[in-house]
Amino acid sequence: MNNRIKHQEEKDNPTKSEISRRDFFGLIWKSLGVLVGIEVLGSITAFFYSAKNKSTTVAKQLLEAGPVSSFGMNSVTAFMGGRFYLARLQDGGFIALSLRCTHLGCAISWEEKRKRFICPCHSSAFDINGEVLNPPAARALDYYPVMIENGIVKVDIGNLKERNTFNKEQLTYAQ
Numbered sequence: 001m002n003n004r005i006k007h008q009e010e011k012d013n014p015t016k017s018e019i020s021r022r023d024f025f026g027l028i029w030k031s032l033g034v035l036v037g038i039e040v041l042g043s044i045t046a047f048f049y050s051a052k053n054k055s056t057t058v059a060k061q062l063l064e065a066g067p068v069s070s071f072g073m074n075s076v077t078a079f080m081g082g083r084f085y086l087a088r089l090q091d092g093g094f095i096a097l098s099l100r101c102t103h104l105g106c107a108i109s110w111e112e113k114r115k116r117f118i119c120p121c122h123s124s125a126f127d128i129n130g131e132v133l134n135p136p137a138a139r140a141l142d143y144y145p146v147m148i149e150n151g152i153v154k155v156d157i158g159n160l161k162e163r164n165t166f167n168k169e170q171l172t173y174a175q
């Protein structure tokens with residue numbers, strides 16, 4: 001038998017060792033495929049997990065205003081560093097009002113005597129809730145969410161809320 005015929009026969013009738021070698025390499029390739037699959041799946045999961053976390057954990061910038069008891073009813077306290085006025089209404093509800101006038105953005109000031117905010121630029125006026133009393137401002141003052149934790153009033157100064165009018169849902173009460 002010449003070499004060519006022998007080689008052809010071996011090709012047509014593989015020996016036991018060749019079969020086990022093929023099985024071995026096949027197993028290796030399958031294992032690699034599974035590993036690559038796991039890696040890809042892990043990467044996709046990590047991507048969506050981090051994207052979900054980013055969307056739900058908007059960083060809060062909480063400014064501690066002070067204990068609830070330090071704010072009287074129907075009072076307004078200026079926090080110029082945080083650029084807001086903390087108002088406590090007659091019923092005990094808190095609201096943190098932006099000091100920017102909603103007309104053209106001038107800084108408003110609180111008139112204790114008349115219990116109102118006044119804008120020095122074009123005389124817009126707002127009540128203690130931030131509601132417009134006098135135009136040209138056409139909508140209520142913007143506000144920041146207030147939280148009360150362990151008796152401490154905190155204002156989220158990174159989360160300015162725009163609004164057209166005041167409503168009671170914008171208030172925060174101590175428990």
Ligand code: FES
Nearest residue numbers: 101103104119122
């Ligand atoms: S900017 Fe306040 S009234 Fe115009």
